[in-house]
Amino acid sequence: MTPRLIMKLEVAAVADAAPGVRVLTFRHRLRPALPEPEPGAHVDLHLPDGRVRQYSLCGDPADATGYTIAVKLEPEGRGGSRWVHQQLQPGAVVPVSAPRNHFRLADEARQHVLVAGGIGITPIAAMARHLARCGAAFELHYCVRDEASAPLLPELQAACGTRLHLWRSGGDVPSRFDPHRLSPPPQPGTHLYCCGPHRLVDAVLAATAGWPTGSVHVEHFAPLYDAGFVPEAFQLGIASTGATLEVPAGRSALDVLREHGFMQPSSCGIGVCGACECGYRVADGSTVIHRDVALDDTARAHRMTPCVSRARGRVVLDI
Amino acid sequence: MPGDDRTPHWRGTLLHIHVAPAASYEMEPLDEATLIAGRGIEGDRYCLGTGTYSKLPAVRDVTLIESEVLEALARNDPPLQDAPLLMEPGEHRRNLTVRGVPLAHLVGVRFRIGEAVLRGARLNFPCRYLEQLLGRPVYQPLYNRSGINCAIEQGGRIRVGDRIEPL
Numbered sequence: 089m090t091p092r093l094i095m096k097l098e099v100a101a102v103a104d105a106a107p108g109v110r111v112l113t114f115r116h117r118l119r120p121a122l123p124e125p126e127p128g129a130h131v132d133l134h135l136p137d138g139r140v141r142q143y144s145l146c147g148d149p150a151d152a153t154g155y156t157i158a159v160k161l162e163p164e165g166r167g168g169s170r171w172v173h174q175q176l177q178p179g180a181v182v183p184v185s186a187p188r189n190h191f192r193l194a195d196e197a198r199q200h201v202l203v204a205g206g207i208g209i210t211p212i213a214a215m216a217r218h219l220a221r222c223g224a225a226f227e228l229h230y231c232v233r234d235e236a237s238a239p240l241l242p243e244l245q246a247a248c249g250t251r252l253h254l255w256r257s258g259g260d261v262p263s264r265f266d267p268h269r270l271s272p273p274p275q276p277g278t279h280l281y282c283c284g285p286h287r288l289v290d291a292v293l294a295a296t297a298g299w300p301t302g303s304v305h306v307e308h309f310a311p312l313y314d315a316g317f318v319p320e321a322f323q324l325g326i327a328s329t330g331a332t333l334e335v336p337a338g339r340s341a342l343d344v345l346r347e348h349g350f351m352q353p354s355s356c357g358i359g360v361c362g363a364c365e366c367g368y369r370v371a372d373g374s375t376v377i378h379r380d381v382a383l384d385d386t387a388r389a390h391r392m393t394p395c396v397s398r399a400r401g402r403v404v405l406d407i
Numbered sequence: 408m409p410g411d412d413r414t415p416h417w418r419g420t421l422l423h424i425h426v427a428p429a430a431s432y433e434m435e436p437l438d439e440a441t442l443i444a445g446r447g448i449e450g451d452r453y454c455l456g457t458g459t460y461s462k463l464p465a466v467r468d469v470t471l472i473e474s475e476v477l478e479a480l481a482r483n484d485p486p487l488q489d490a491p492l493l494m495e496p497g498e499h500r501r502n503l504t505v506r507g508v509p510l511a512h513l514v515g516v517r518f519r520i521g522e523a524v525l526r527g528a529r530l531n532f533p534c535r536y537l538e539q540l541l542g543r544p545v546y547q548p549l550y551n552r553s554g555i556n557c558a559i560e561q562g563g564r565i566r567v568g569d570r571i572e573p574l
Contacts (some may be wrong), residue, residue, distance in 0.1 A: 092539050095433045118436075123542070183432065186542075 091353065092186040093123070094134065097302025098181045100154060105239040108161045109207060110173055112185055113147070115154040127218040128191035128211045128281070128307070131155055132171070132355055133146055134183035140355045141168035144211035144283075144307070146240060147185060148346065149218050155184065158239050160207040190362060190382065191307040193218070198277030200226035202269070205284025206233075211241050211307055212283050220247045228252045231288060234259040267295035274299060283307040308360060308381035309342045317379065324394075325404035326350070327369075332402075341394035341405075350407060352394065359396035367406030368392045419508030419571040421520055422474050425497040426451035430459040431540065434497035437567075442469065442523040444562040448502055459536060466528035472501040472554035473510055480548050487548050494545070501554050502535055508571050510555045517574040522563025524574065528556045 097114035105111045116122055125131075130144045147156030159172045169301050176182065191211050193200065200219055204212035209230060219226040232238035234256050244252055247320065253264035270280065280303065282292045289306050294302045324341050325334040334343045342364055345352050355363035359380030367390055370376055377400060380393040394405065425434035429452050432454070440448050446467045448455030477499070480492040496504055513527030533549035566571060
């Protein structure tokens with residue numbers, strides 16, 4: 089994973105976009121233009137205690153004068169959203185990385201179907217603004233409880249017009265999104281992008297199982313849900329030195345690497361961002377247990393994320 | 408003395424001072440700075456031990472690059488790129504940008520900047536890390552002209568515009 093420049097950006101504006109959702113715009117104190125973000129990209133916010141949190145950019149990707157994120161307060165979360173909501177006021181300065189994109193619009197697509205649930209609208213909003221400006225063929229399905237709890241709705245209505253389809257699970261007249269409407273194989277060249285709660289993402293993936301390989305793209309904000317997983321101890325080889333490290337059942341490979349002085353880059357620590365990914369080889373009879381949501385199946389054949397992924401037997405990391 | 412071959416004849420100027428608090432952080436411009444002998448520039452990653460290469464043994468108190476090199480890149484000279492390569496001051500991640508200082512000749516040489524005395528340690532080498540950070544192909548264009556790492560023999564204040572002279 090390539091390193092990214094970390095810039096001290098100033099909070100230029102803070103606004104409440106929906107109950108519990110705050111929209112923040114960051115600008116550079118010296119430079120009028122920031123590294124240009126692609127639609128779907130995210131940035132890292134570096135918290136004062138050293139933690140790093142990823143947030144998708146939801147503004148217009150063509151506007152490089154600032155970065156805009158929307159953060160939903162998660163009272164039971166790991167603390168990143170609480171810090172953003174409680175500490176970030178206009179004038180605050182925060183280290184923010186240059187954008188990285190794991191959720192790209194497909195260059196070859198002739199038509200785009202965007203599906204967002206709740207705060208999952210953030211990367212989808214950037215995509216929709218971009219597609220609308222380019223005059224591309226797209227439709228946006230936005231699943232919310234009701235209008236009042238839908239962040240960024242007015243901007244998206246203005247940008248997308250009739251291409252925006254709002255689906256409500258609550259209110260007087262619910263109109264739930266039915267993923268089965270996606271089930272018939274689409275016209276050739278159609279790509280689908282989905283971001284939202286696991287339940288929505290899983291339903292969309294199930295409904296689009298018959299779509300051509302590589303035409304369905306999902307963005308995860310939460311780690312893989314596998315409460316039944318029982319970690320086991322395994323051996324970690326280091327290709328450059330030939331050393332073998334023992335990873336106990338209760339610790340991550342990344343922790344053990346750190347303890348032995350290997351400064352592998354890392355960010356989220358939960359298998360979402362891909363910052364710590366590296367190449368690997370396995371001995372005969374050993375297997376890698378991928379537990380991240382950052383790498384696709386093609387990458388998993390030779391790359392792994394030591395923050396959450398493990399092995400049965402022995403794995404040699406290409407570091 | 409004029410005519411004495413042992414006396415180097417050059418005199419340069421300090422154009423920019425940049426520091427960064429940690430690896431990957433954007434370099435920040437300063438008008439003046441304090442050099443700490445044997446350590447680095449106050450507030451810089453190599454003084455704080457938080458740099459990408461802080462764990463390596465080589466001397467890296469302060470790094471210098473010639474503005475003449477940046478101007479050559481901006482002319483695409485030699486023509487290694489499709490287009491001129493524009494690097495803003497500080498994007499190269501060296502601490503001090505200087506003019507009129509023959510850095511390639513300063514390995515083992517002591518010279519003065521402002522109140523401080525530096526000693527040239529090792530010619531710098533471009534790194535892929537910089538290329539990745541900038542997202543631009545700067546590795547090859549900076550080959551053999553990527554500046555010098557120096558030890559700080561005598562600390563003190565330095566300011567943009569300070570004269571740089573051999574000792």
